[in-house]
Structures are given as structure tokens and as C-alpha cells.
Amino acid sequence: MTAAIRGRGIAARCTARLLGAQGLDWTLDDAPRPSGPAVMLSDPALSLMRDCLGDPELLAGKRRVQRRVVAWGGQEPATLDHGAIVLDEGDLDQCLEIDNINKSNIYSDFFIHAAMPFPSGNMRRFGSRPSGAAQVRLLREEDGDACRVESLDTGWLFLIPVSDTTGWLLAIGGSPDELLPQSRHLGARVELSRLSGASFETAPGMLECLAAPGWLACGTAAIAFDPICGDGTAQAVREAVLAAAVVQALAEGEDAQALATHYHSMLLAAMRRHLKLCAQFYATGGKGAWWQAQLAALAEGFEWCTAALSRLPEPRYELRGLRLVPRETVT
Known part of the structure; x- marks a missing residue:
């Protein structure tokens, strides 16, 4: 067959x-x-891929994210341990x-x-959640190992660091240049470098x-x-x-x-x-x-x-x- x-x-x-x-x-x-x-791949997802493909060293040595900083529902940011790699x-x-x-x-x-x-x-x-992405410059040195999530009035933002000084900003519910001005926390930590230009749907x-x-x-x-x-x-x-x-x-x-x-x-x-x-x-x-x-x-x-x-x-x-x-x- x-x-x-x-x-x-x-x-x-x-x-x-x-x-x-x-x-x-x-x-x-x-x-x-x-x-x-x-793409940020969590440790459980990475473990699943390694098990299925029989390769315990799959994607070894990739950049790691150690923390997840969440500002949700108008609350102040909370820092959580988070194991993932960035691809x-x-x-x-x-x-x-x-x-x-x-x-x-x-x-x-x-x-x-x-x-x-x-x-x-x-x-x-x-649902309908047209979204966008942008490359950004990280303005604070300590943000190189942390992903960040923030809810806004009309959507939410997700920051993935790809180096000590750069990252990708996903804007769910609009474009990054539309949503970032609503931010109370992420807006002070990143600077837009380049919009991807494409809108994509993120509703399941x-x-x-x-x-x-x-x-x-x-x-x-x-x-x-x-x-x-x-x-x-x-x-x-x-x-x-x-x-x-x-x-x-x-x-x-x-x-x-x-x-x-x-x-x-x-x-x-x-x-x-x-x-x-x-x-x-x-x-x-x-x-x-x-x-x-x-x-x-x-x-x-x-x-x-x-x-x-x-x-x-x-x-x-x-x-x-x-x-x-x-x-x-x-x-």
C-alpha cells in the first residue's frame, strides 16, 4: 500500500x-x-516530536525561552517559568x-x-480574528529570554524573542501598528522594525x-x-x-x-x-x-x-x- x-x-x-x-x-x-x-515550540511539544520521530537530539541547541510574562485582563504582569525553543x-x-x-x-x-x-x-x-506580525527591536536587555503576552481592549499581543535584541510581535485582532499603541506594558519594551505586510486569520x-x-x-x-x-x-x-x-x-x-x-x-x-x-x-x-x-x-x-x-x-x-x-x- x-x-x-x-x-x-x-x-x-x-x-x-x-x-x-x-x-x-x-x-x-x-x-x-x-x-x-x-515559531515557539514548548518543551512538551518538542518531547512529543522527539518521541514520534525517534530522535532524542532533535532541535538540540536552539534558542531557549525561560520565562512567560503575562499581563491579562488589565492586571499587572505576572512572570511564570516557561520552557520552550524558538524556531x-x-x-x-x-x-x-x-x-x-x-x-x-x-x-x-x-x-x-x-x-x-x-x-x-x-x-x-x-470567530474572526484578522491578525498581523512585525519584526521588533527589544529595548531592554532582560527581555531576550522571555515571551510576553498582553491583552488589550480589542485584541492581544504576543512577543517571541529571537535574539537578545530582536523578536517577532504577533498582533491578534489587528495589525501591530494598530494594537501596539493600546499597550500599557509591551509598548515601552519594543520598537517596530518591519511589518510583515500580510494579514492572517487566527480564529480556530x-x-x-x-x-x-x-x-x-x-x-x-x-x-x-x-x-x-x-x-x-x-x-x-x-x-x-x-x-x-x-x-x-x-x-x-x-x-x-x-x-x-x-x-x-x-x-x-x-x-x-x-x-x-x-x-x-x-x-x-x-x-x-x-x-x-x-x-x-x-x-x-x-x-x-x-x-x-x-x-x-x-x-x-x-x-x-x-x-x-x-x-x-x-x-
Whole structure:
């Protein structure tokens, strides 16, 4: 059995690595993806990637973030311990580099879509948060090892340091030059250097159909988390584990429709949990109309996910390690 993978992000490349480790054939169409700002990868997410890819030294030596400074809901900044590494696009490409990429999928039995276009389904967004990013200069020496989060009247800011003197500022709900003047704390610590120029959507969203017999969809183009939870990269790895397990189960003769339903329901449940967690942050970030609108959209999304899950059968499989096992055989 051969799986054709389309995409070049973490979900696509981790899936390819996992299929190869299981002795399954795959092809990879290394589709282009838009570039973005730096990525902060938490220690739990890094540990998950290392475990799945069997590389305990993966991304060793990258710049570390030691503290998270949060000014939320009008409160004064609170400093918390926070373990993470900072990556740029080149770091991710290098650590997930795959040799001998085969772009021919003519003989493929199954298709994994980690990039648009998708075979079926509309993208459902749970809110609207057009956002922007900018490179900034850090004005204080002590900020080189700390990420910073601040809620504002109409959005929030997230600062990722990439060196002792520079960083990326993400502005959720507007552009950095629009939101930074609202800041009580970050505004005095950074100076805008260059706007990225592109606006991107940060409200969570997912395809209404994530799998069917013959294909599945994964990656942030198919199911996207709000950056407020910092779980997007780990979610992409979990999707890769589940996608590879689906392909393996198909190769072993399991029912294609049951596996597609299981995959879709697992990701739907993951989105439901994510929306509930997001609501806890947006309920305390501010009291204005912007915050209330985001909270209402999250609640609506949670209800939609709950209703969708109620129409699906109970999961027939359980993930044990990197394999899907029928529930009746699980001990």
C-alpha cells in the first residue's frame, strides 16, 4: 500500500517519517506553504516530536525561552517559568528534511492532504480574528529570554524573542501598528522594525469533512488552533501519528469507512477541547465588545462540535502507541 502525501509542514513530514518507520510506502508532493514569523515550540511539544520521530537530539541547541510574562485582563504582569525553543521556518524545514522526495502519486492507494485544495468540505471558522506580525527591536536587555503576552481592549499581543535584541510581535485582532499603541506594558519594551505586510486569520477553524474512504486531511490548513493555547505544533504532530496509524490499519485490512469516521471524530473532539480551553482565556482577557464577540463565537463553535459528535458512533478504535487497535481487543 502506498500513501500519497501533499504538503510540506510538520503534519505532512512527520506523517512521512512515521510511515517510513512502519515500513509503509509513501510519496510526498512537497507543496509550497506561506512563510511566517518565528515559531515557539514548548518543551512538551518538542518531547512529543522527539518521541514520534525517534530522535532524542532533535532541535538540540536552539534558542531557549525561560520565562512567560503575562499581563491579562488589565492586571499587572505576572512572570511564570516557561520552557520552550524558538524556531524559524528554516529550522523546521531542516529538522524535517526528507531525502528523495517522490512527487509521483499515480499508483497511490490513499491520499493525505496537508495543503489546499482539499477533496471535500467547507472550512468552518469559530470567530474572526484578522491578525498581523512585525519584526521588533527589544529595548531592554532582560527581555531576550522571555515571551510576553498582553491583552488589550480589542485584541492581544504576543512577543517571541529571537535574539537578545530582536523578536517577532504577533498582533491578534489587528495589525501591530494598530494594537501596539493600546499597550500599557509591551509598548515601552519594543520598537517596530518591519511589518510583515500580510494579514492572517487566527480564529480556530476546521474542515467540516476531514476524512472519507481513500483520503484524510491534516495540518493547519485543515484544522487550525488559536495561538493563545500554544498547542498548534503539538496538534500537528498528533495528527501525523493518527494519520500514519490510519494508513497502517488500512494496510492490515481494517474497514476504510470506520477508520475515516474514527479519524474525523478524534479531530473533532480535539477541536471541541481546544474551543473550551480558549474560552477560559477569552472570558478573562477583557470585558469589551471585541472580547464578548470572540467568546460568543467560541461558545457557538463548542455547541457545533458537540452536536456533530453526537451524530457520530462511538469510536471503534483506540490508539496504542503508534497503532490503532480495535476497541474490543484492547486490554
